[in-house]
Amino acid sequence: MRKIDNQFLWSIILGVSVFLFWGMLYSAHLNFLEQMQMFTYDWACFCSHLDHPGGIGEYIGEFITQFYFNPWIGALLIAVLIVMVQQLSRLLIQCSGLKGKKVVWCSMLPALFLWCYLLDKHAFTSFGVSLVITLCAAYGLTYISSIKWSVFFAVMMSSLLYYIIGPLHFLFVLYVMVYERRNKVIFSSVALWAFIIPICSYMCLSYPLSRLYTGIGYYRIVDSTSDFTWNMQDEEVLTYDKMVRFKQWSAIIEKAQQKTPTNAASMQCVNLALSMKGQLVERLMDFPQTGVECLISEVTEQMTSPYPVGEIHYQLGLINTAERLVFDIQQLQPMPSVRTWIRMAETNIVNGQYAVAEKYLNKILKTHFYRKWAEKMKLYLNNEKEIQSNTEIVSLRYRRLKNDVYYSAKEIDNMLGRLVMENDNNYQAYDYLISFLLLKCDLDKLVRLFPNNTEHALPRVVQEALTFAWMQQNPNFDEIPWKIDPKILQSAVSFARQSTVAGTTPTEDIKTQFGHTYWYYYIYTSNKK
């Protein structure tokens, strides 16, 4: 009795650990997985999984993944999955004759393996589902005592398993070989058959043989260089990405204040949040900028999450570009992504292309968590009066470009300039333009933006940049045309003196005194070189 209790105690400890880990530390990861798929309650979704091996496992995996929308439910489901793997492994190990404490410890290994596997952002839950199914099938075998029926079961089950869960059927075959080691000849034949099944599939399916052996839906293959990756930097980006998705602008700024973002992708989210709060230029140097890539960039296949880039373009009013970016993201994915579809519906509504928007919304209506949102958005279709009640759409329509030009990622300052010129109330674009020039260290253009003195007080970072630009060409500040705070002028002189002495490496003193000034960024942090 005590022994049984211990067995379950370890499972409970495992389950609780998994639950807390995924719920507290890895919730953004779950959200990322959920947004990269779209589970719809219709036949089309089910049938689309039937044309390749492992499709049913994928379908169940996607069904589970949709609940990751709520990370605590997601954490619970992953905990259940991992504990099931552990318990099934324990039962199978016991059936193989192993006894004692080793059973529990050995049974932990597959569970821990699955835990580690799922840490990768490209790993699908279908792998865990398939693992559970194959272990169940193996356990089913232990109930058959007759050799003939065992062989029949093994042959049939390995074929069926390959269709349902894909090449994880090899695990079942492996267990058959270990469990029925007395009948090596017969069970080697079963193994041979299991090995041949993918080749048979290869004859009829349009997939490379390698994928039929390694699995089509266990892992998201983004490009040919995709391999297993797990690092906390990715998780940081995913956390920011999640907050961008749910428009938690204040929370993003708060998080960045508490812990300095470690990469450009995270900084893009922080800068977007600052911009949404109207603080971008004012607080630009409060955070660790390294260049324009901290502000805005193009989408690349290697990005942890490309969505923040799309969000930046969307919020600035570059609606077509925002749509293109998410559309291209979709093309790289093996399955429809609900976040992409939502954005495509939004961009088409903003652009007044209601027929296309309706097509996307009809699909979203078939989901569980986004149905209500889609129902609400459908009210806007062909209903300009209703649209007036949606401030975001109205504002974006106002902000977007009216005069056509080709988008150029290499001339993003030009695009931002156009947004400002066409709509001088597009303060976000204006802030992004100034910030872009500051981070690009393009002081010539910045100076041209502020040719004369202005009645309004300039943001501190702009004053610092203009002072810096002035100092590079003038011996003193006597004729400086902008209204600059005298303290900044004094500070600039002090920085110039100290940095000249320090050379290319800043002293601790300089860092403490000037770490948050534009001069420090320009001389020491920017990657303009």
Place this chain on the structure above:
Amino acid sequence: MRQIKIIYIVLISWLIMSCNETVNNAIESDKLPDIYPDYLNITIPTTIAPLNFCAVDKNCERMDVTVSGCKGGTLHSNGKMAAFSIEKWHDLLFQNKGDSLTVSVSIKKNGRWTTYRPFAVYISPYELDAYGLTYRRVAPGYEMYGRMGIYLRELSTFKEKALVESSLVTGMCVNCHTQNRTNPSDISLHVRGSYGGTFLRHNGQDEILNTRTDSTISACVYPYWHPTGNYVAYSVNATQQSFHVVRGERVEVYDTASDIVVYNTQTHVLHRTPFLMKDSVYETHPAFSFDGRWLYFCASKKPLNGDNAAFKYDLCRIAFDAEKGTFGNRIDTLICASVNGRSISFPRPSYDGRYLMYTESNYGTFPIWHKEADLRMIDLQSGAIDSLIVLNSDGTESYHNWSNNSHWLVFSSRREDGLHTRLYLTSLDEKGVFSKPFILPQEDPSKYYDELYQSYNVPDFTSADINIDHRWLRSELTSDRRVGVQVR
């Protein structure tokens, strides 16, 4: 026990009755029914799949449809949508060839039936001498591409099969497929990506070509077969794309250089002529005349300012001697669209030599993203140009191809939602008049097209089934084995 049996019988009878509800106390309406797809007064071939349809009104509870042939025969459908048995449908069509069908539609809504004014469906006396349609299905996207492929759809049924899909080889893209006058023994199909090459089937023999040479701008692009099958004309294009920023505009695909070459399928030689390789002129979209004596193409002078909107392509031709593989020494301009500020692309001569259909847009060479793009047709005998009002719409009309007897045409259009391209069929009579086009029939058209997020492009008829050995193709593509071409 007896009571249970009676209950069963009543239940089953009720189920049968409820599955086939009769039209009672219907309101007579003098309006035509609002159905999807719009099959009202269209002309169809005898070999087309059943024209299943549904009511546009989503609140439709039930439809009762009777199709009566003027020469006899009747079909009846009662259900959520009008759906017909394939065999009975074809029997009815053959029985009424050259005449018409009368379609009576009653729709039940809010518990009340309404019977609408019947409409006609004409059955063309002209055969559609095609087994099916080939086309590419791809998401209407930008730079990246996901799942896509070249597919074959049987015209008399709803069956579709993949000829080549991008999942065959990782990172693969397929495009620009064409057959020789619908003959599946001659196929040209490009594969792009790191394992790129041109799949060429000639007289049933398959090979993978490497058409990239040091003397041409690019690998071969837009193909067109010579009627003898001994040559394929290709354009070679340095293509780029840019993205618009305003609503209603998405992508601009354009060339920064282009020429035309003719590939000899026997000798693996690319034939060139200085007339089609001018630096100051961009030549593209080649197409041989029905007898192979002329090579039609589109050409635009390189504008001085290099502005894309200034590229206006005219329809031109040059003589071609298939015996010697040589070109004429004069370029004829058949339609000078640039004079009217317009641009021509995708010329497709009818196989009887009478007409040439093309796409006309405001500028450029890739009209599929141009909302204003429309089909036009020139009568090659009289030179008269038909603006084809019956075929065109407010949306984009672009790719098109003729059936072997030149009495049927398939074309692509974005008229449904402005983004997703669909295929339409239409027939041409002896007087050169097209019938009202109809969308490619599907088993459940509303569901199918609503849930299809891909576009059709480059549609073509095929006179017979096509089989491509996937294993061979994959093995060849992933190897270094390519048949090289020489330039002459």
